[in-house]
Amino acid sequence: MKHGLFDRFARSPFLLPALLLLGAAISVARGQDAAWDLKNYHLYNAWAFLNGRLPVDTAAAGLQGYFGPLLDIPYFWLGTGVLKDAPRVLAAFQGLWYGATIFVLSRIVLKYTVQRGIPFDWKAAAAVIVGATGTMTLTQAGMSTNELPLALLVLLGFYLVMPLFAGNESAAPLSRVAWAGLLCGAAAGLKPTAIVYAPALAFAVWAAYEWRIAGLKLAVVIGLSSFAAFVLTYGVWGWQLWQLTGNPIFPMFNQFFHSPWMPPVGGTDRALMPTSVLQALFYPFWWLHRNRTQAGNQFADPRYALAMVAMLAFAAYHLFGRLTRTTVRASRTNRLLFVFVATSYVLWLALYSILRYAVPIEALTGLILLAGVSEMSSTTSGMAATWRTYLPTAVMVACLLPIVIMTRYTDWGHAxxxxxxxxxxxxxxxxxxxxxxxxxxxxxxxxxxxxxxxxxxxxxxxxxxxxxxxxxxxxxxxxxxxxxxxxxxxxxxxxxxxxxxxxxxxxxxxxxxxxxxxxxxxxxxxxxxxxxxxxxxxxxx
Incomplete structure (x- = not known):
């Protein structure tokens, strides 16, 4: 089979080092991380953990001082150790997370094109670009907030289950979903803001199996393995918090654990939650223009609104087709993708609504657009072959125009x-x-x-x-x-x-x-x- 330019580039062994270098370069170009969170708790938490200060200090960093410290340790250890006198090298190291995340995204898009039998051309490249340049994804390059390591783990988990829906169900399903669950569970254990992705992936796998018992069993395996990884990565810290305060995730969700240290309240930041039912239903459309609903500083990002339109159109198209019996059922690969993104978004919206916690969702917005237009064009009867070939590419390239024009990036703080x-x-x-x-x-x-x-x-x-x-x-x-x-x-x-x-x-x-x-x-x-x-x-x- 002859591969085009983009396809060869996506399969090239040089893609990973090229993207790692890109991430390092972006991080260095942006300067020293000086975000509010870094100054509040990322440095303190690592130092406090390494020096056993949980029972010694009391709320030195406020609420955030009780967050799990494991992801903060490498940055602090390098910055105060071997890279103490090399700030640009430390920034370059931190930027590698961005390059690795975009590499996994490109592999997901490549796997999708292979499973759907479409070429990795302009439209697939556009899907990667859309996800890689999102306002939250790109601005997290080089940051110590750890959103990109979490996104890398979650996207790897999603990538691992994709072969189960390529028409070959003998592709070690139990092993794949177990590893996927471990990765998503580890992300949640390292930073519980990623807790929404393991149940979303389990639900998506079950949906892609058309709610059959076989799919339910795989979903249970994802749930069990993700819980095991969560305990492994968070258990020691959670036990210490439990022993000290009576709440293993103190001070969060204290309405359930009733620690005597705090009143029975949730403790989660509700400042960025939607303020009305209408906003809750169509929150992404608030982000089409410059606003402060999310980033503190002004930002704008049309990716989420375009992806929501694509998902709603896709659902309406197949619902109408099933009612009139004029279209075939959605592919299992697309059901996996759409249900995972939709479920993740709903859980994220209900728990946090803090957009930088949604980097895995944002990274897949380009693939959502590609999936929607590709499947609708391929399953529409009466469409000419030429239109089937060129319409998805035209739509994807056309989507890049408003994305480029309307996107406005924020800055979390650099020096x-x-x-x-x-x-x-x-x-x-x-x-x-x-x-x-x-x-x-x-x-x-x-x-x-x-x-x-x-x-x-x-x-x-x-x-x-x-x-x-x-x-x-x-x-x-x-x-x-x-x-x-x-x-x-x-x-x-x-x-x-x-x-x-x-x-x-x-x-x-x-x-x-x-x-x-x-x-x-x-x-x-x-x-x-x-x-x-x-x-x-x-x-x-």
Whole structure:
């Protein structure tokens, strides 16, 4: 069989290294990661875990300080170890996740074209480009938020089950779905925001088997293997949280676990949830124009709306065809794809509605467009052969135009590279000190304070207000009031509310000997200072 240019490129052994280099280059070009989350908890969590500080510190990074730390460790370890003096190399390393994710996406699209008997040409290349350049996918390149490692695992899981629907059911189905479940479960264990993808994949496999018992058995295998991987990757951390707080995913979903540390509330961030039934049903159409519904900064992305239109049209087309008996049933490969994306989206919408948690969905939006137009054109009776051949390509290329014109990328926070990977110098504290972290995002300074290992950190943030009257607030107050040694505070100009809480615990206290924190990541790429007076102060009682 003769392969075209795009097909040969997709099959080339040089594709993976080329994409890895692309990811590294994008990451370096964007500069030093200086996102809010990095400064709030990604650096602190890794340091705290490596130094066994869970029972020592109390809410130093607020709610996020209790998130699982495993994915943060490589970045922190490299940046404070072998790559300490090579910030660009560290950024390049972090960018490899993007290249690997896009490689798996290209393999998914290639596998899809083979299973559907269509050439990997302009339309398939467009499907990869659409997914690879999504606002969340592309802007996560090089970031420490870990969305791309999770997406890589989820997409690998989806790729593994695709051969089951290529007309050859002897392709080791149990082994494939077990590995797929392990990958999706590991993603959820490493960061529970990925919890929606394992059940979505299990449901999609069952649907692709037309709800037969054989498909249900495979779905159960996915569920069991994903649970095993979740326990393996999250179990130790969850057990430690359970022992400390009584909630293995503290402080999330405390309405079910009833930890005495917090009131019985969910704890999930609901700020980006749809605000009306209409918005919940058609949320992607809010993202067609510049808005702040998701990224904080302005962004726009038509991919999700186009994919939703394609899915609704695909469903209506086949429903009408079944009612009139004018079309054949949807292919099993397409049922797998559409049910997986639709189920993932509904679960994501119900739990979080935070768009950067939806990178696996976004990466597949281009394939959704390709699948919809390809199947509808191939199963429509009376369509000329020429139209069957060229219509999908024309539609895919036409979709690229509004995507290019309308997409507006956000930036999660970048700074110029410093002399070191983490060019951060908060100052020195006395051994045996208590450091009160007033508001967020200040906890990232803890690992870089002189004598930090022998000191104690507590946080005063909105989480303390939420837990008023419960064990968390009591512990923070007791840590502060009972401490007899030196005491310091990390604060900014906007930490007035947290400072007032501290003053309530220590009447008559004042800040003394304050000095500004020197931190490379407290500036924008254009070197505008955003530290808001970040400083370390001695607390005088």
């Amino acid at each position: 110029p590279f410093g002399r070191q990977a983490f060019d951060i110098h908060p100052g020195e504290i006395e051994p045996g000190s208590l450091v009160v972290v007033l508001s967020q995002p200040n906890a990232y300074l803890a690992p870089f304070l002189e004598n930090a290992e022998g000191s104690h950190f507590v946080g005063i943030t909105w989480l303390n207000d939420l837990g008023a009257g419960y064990e968390l607030q009591r512990r923070v107050r007791e840590d502060i009031v009972s401490h007899k040694g030196p005491m310091y505070a990390l604060l900014r100009d906007d930490s007035t509310a947290a400072a007032a809480t501290l003053a309530g615990y220590l009447p008559g206290m004042r800040f003394d000997a304050c000095h500004p924190v020197v931190s490379q990541i407290e500036q924008t790429k254009r070197r505008r200072d955003i530290s808001e007076g970040l400083r370390l102060c001695k607390v005088v009682r």
